[in-house]
Amino acid sequence: MLLVDVEKNLGGFSLSALFASESGATALFGPSGAGKTTIVNLIAGLIKPDRGRIVLGDEVLFDNKMRINLAAHKRGIGYVFQEGRLFPHMTVARNLDYGRRMRGLAHNPAETARIVEMLDIGPLLARRPGKLSGGERQRVALGRALLMRPRLLLLDEPLAALDATRKAEILPYFERLRDEAKMPIVYVSHQADEVKRIATRIVRMDAGRITATGGLELLSA
Amino acid sequence: MLELTPDEWTAITLSLRIALVATLGALPLGLLVAWLLARKNFWGKALLDGLVHLPLVLPPVVTGYLLLIAFGRKGIIGAFLERTFGIVLAFRWTGAALACAVMAFPLLVRPLRLSFEAIDRKLEDAASTLGANRLWVFLTISLPLALPGLIAGMVLCFAKALGEFGATITFVSNIPGETQTISAAIYTFTQIPGGDAAAGRLVIIAIVIALVALVLSEWLSRRAGTRLHGE
Numbered sequence: 001m002l003l004v005d006v007e008k009n010l011g012g013f014s015l016s017a018l019f020a021s022e023s024g025a026t027a028l029f030g031p032s033g034a035g036k037t038t039i040v041n042l043i044a045g046l047i048k049p050d051r052g053r054i055v056l057g058d059e060v061l062f063d064n065k066m067r068i069n070l071a072a073h074k075r076g077i078g079y080v081f082q083e084g085r086l087f088p089h090m091t092v093a094r095n096l097d098y099g100r101r102m103r104g105l106a107h108n109p110a111e112t113a114r115i116v117e118m119l120d121i122g123p124l125l126a127r128r129p130g131k132l133s134g135g136e137r138q139r140v141a142l143g144r145a146l147l148m149r150p151r152l153l154l155l156d157e158p159l160a161a162l163d164a165t166r167k168a169e170i171l172p173y174f175e176r177l178r179d180e181a182k183m184p185i186v187y188v189s190h191q192a193d194e195v196k197r198i199a200t201r202i203v204r205m206d207a208g209r210i211t212a213t214g215g216l217e218l219l220s221a
Numbered sequence: 222m223l224e225l226t227p228d229e230w231t232a233i234t235l236s237l238r239i240a241l242v243a244t245l246g247a248l249p250l251g252l253l254v255a256w257l258l259a260r261k262n263f264w265g266k267a268l269l270d271g272l273v274h275l276p277l278v279l280p281p282v283v284t285g286y287l288l289l290i291a292f293g294r295k296g297i298i299g300a301f302l303e304r305t306f307g308i309v310l311a312f313r314w315t316g317a318a319l320a321c322a323v324m325a326f327p328l329l330v331r332p333l334r335l336s337f338e339a340i341d342r343k344l345e346d347a348a349s350t351l352g353a354n355r356l357w358v359f360l361t362i363s364l365p366l367a368l369p370g371l372i373a374g375m376v377l378c379f380a381k382a383l384g385e386f387g388a389t390i391t392f393v394s395n396i397p398g399e400t401q402t403i404s405a406a407i408y409t410f411t412q413i414p415g416g417d418a419a420a421g422r423l424v425i426i427a428i429v430i431a432l433v434a435l436v437l438s439e440w441l442s443r444r445a446g447t448r449l450h451g452e
Contacts (some may be wrong), residue, residue: 046346072349085347089365098361103352148351 002026002152002184006042006052006062015039015208025178025185027199029192029218034205036188037082040154043186044079045072056152076103078150082157084137086129092140093125099148112147119143119173135166142173146183153177156188167194174198192219225422231398232406233426239314239402240382243321244329244375251329251374256359258330259337276388277327285391288320292392316393317400321382324389329378336370337363368445376438380431403427 005018015035019026028036041047043054045061048069054062056077061070078099086095096116100107116122119139129137138158145153155174159167175197177183187198195202196219204212212218225233257263258270276284292299293311302308310316340363348358364371386404393400395409407423410416 044350046350071354072346073352073354075350076352077350079347079350081343081347083343085341085343087344087348087362089368098348098353099351102348102357102361144351 001055001057002043002186003053003055004039004043006039006049006054008038008042008047008049010038013038013208017205017208017210019203019210019213021184021186021201021203023182023184024200025174025187025198026201026203027195028186028188028203028205029190029195029199030205030211031190033207034190035208036190036205037156039205040079040156040186040188043152044077044154045070045075073102076148076150077152077154078145078148079154080138080141080145080156080158082160084129084134084141084161086132086137086140086144088129090128091125092121092127092129092132095129095140096121096125096144096147099144103148105149115143115146118176133166134161134163135169138162138166138170139173142170146177151184153183153185154188155185157190159189159191159194171197195219226419228397229406229419229423232401232403232423235314235398235400236383236402236404237430239318239321240379242315242318243325243382244379246318247322247326247329247378248375251326251333251378255330255333255337255374259334273330274327276324281324281385281387282391284323285320285388288316288323288388288392292316292319310393312393312396312400314393314399317389317402318382320388320392321385322378324385325378325381328381329374332370332373332377333367334370336367339370340366369442372438372441372445376434380434383430383434384427 001020001022003020006015008015013035015038017035017039028039030036038047042049043061049062049064051064052062053060060066060068061075062068087098090098096112116125119142121136121139121143124132124136124140129140132140138161142158159170162170171194174185174187178185178198178200185198187195189195196216199216202214202216202218203210204218254269254273258266289311290296292302294300294303294309299309299311302310308315310319344366345358345362348362353361384404386408389400389402390405395401395405401409403423403426407420407427410420410423
């Protein structure tokens with residue numbers, strides 16, 4: 001379970017949000033500038049809230065009263081960024097393996113093979129990210145986040161840079177992840193059609209505030 | 222004409238050794254200072270920036286004289302080093318390396334700093350979400366991405382150290398076999414009658430070394446560049 005109760009002021013922008021999500025995929029849904037990415041960055045530990053509390057499972061990631069602020073590298077949260085952010089100086093294989101090496105996890109060739117096959121990135125392993133297409137890049141980024149064995153997966157508009165064909169190619173991977181791997185997911189998007197397919201629960205945002213939380217029926221409201 | 226005398230050989234190998242030690246010795250501090258200037262805001266940052274660049278604009282003889290005052294056997298730091306570690310820098314080749322390192326330091330820091338500033342910090346964020354602490358982020362992401370700047374800085378530093386004259390001769394004098402570098406040897410030969418041939422040989426050697434260093438750095442930078450952006 002994920003509990004987020006945070007306040008953050010960034011220049012002229014103020015964010016104040018409270019929501020909890022059980023297992024499944026929670027969509028942060030709203031127009032650009034609503035503060036969706038800021039929330040995801042707060043959960044990942046890339047920015048620090050001014051006040052509040054973030055709890056994942058039975059671990060407190062942040063609590064300003066208890067003076068707890070777990071560093072990003074200790075949170076074990078997988079993050080797929082909008083632009084992929086693959087490391088340009090490493091091959092795809094090294095990119096995929098990065099999280100496992102940094103977290104000191106045992107090498108598991110069967111798991112790597114399974115994820116490489118699921119994402120269909122086997123032919124790319126020896127290449128460098130520079131010349132990959134947008135869709136290939138996002139699949140590698142997803143594989144990299146999965147292979148660190150995260151306890152929560154953050155997806156920040158992972159399809160925004162892609163055209164409709166590529167989107168259709170990647171969406172099924174997210175569905176399989178949600179249904180087969182039972183991976184808790186926080187999915188950021190401003191596209192209703194994406195959210196409809198991925199999310200089991202919706203947190204609707206606007207201008208730094210949460211305007212509604214609920215099920216898929218919020219999309220038709 | 223290119224038959225070198227033992228003294229000339231000594232000057233050449235000594236120059237190379239001094240430049241190499243100066244470059245490698247300056248590297249750790251250069252990395253630290255470049256990183257601080259590129260990434261941190263702190264009180265006295267402008268002062269540090271100024272201090273680093275000072276040897277570039279001061280007359281070299283002034284830098285050499287300041288080194289002599291500080292690191293001479295009676296200088297504050299020099300006396301301390303000799304008392305505690307038995308290290309003497311004045312009029313030794315190690316002192317020449319120190320003078321070269323100080324003079325070349327700005328040329329090492331500048332390209333490194335620019336490289337650090339050019340790195341997409343979002344990549345460092347991505348690495349930290351994948352479990353890398355600050356040190357590992359630096360070693361596996363920042364430093365490899367700054368490699369072209371590191372190579373450029375080290376080559377500039379080496380080339381400057383190889384040619385340094387004013388500060389070196391002021392601090393450690395011009396002692397054949399100990400502190401007489403190629404530059405100092407050329408200067409000496411031009412001061413004595415009939416020294417033109419020897420000076421000419423060393424001038425040619427100096428040009429060759431500089432050219433090789435430049436070509437090598439260009440090649441290394443290109444390789445590092447394709448590593449970063451290629452397939």
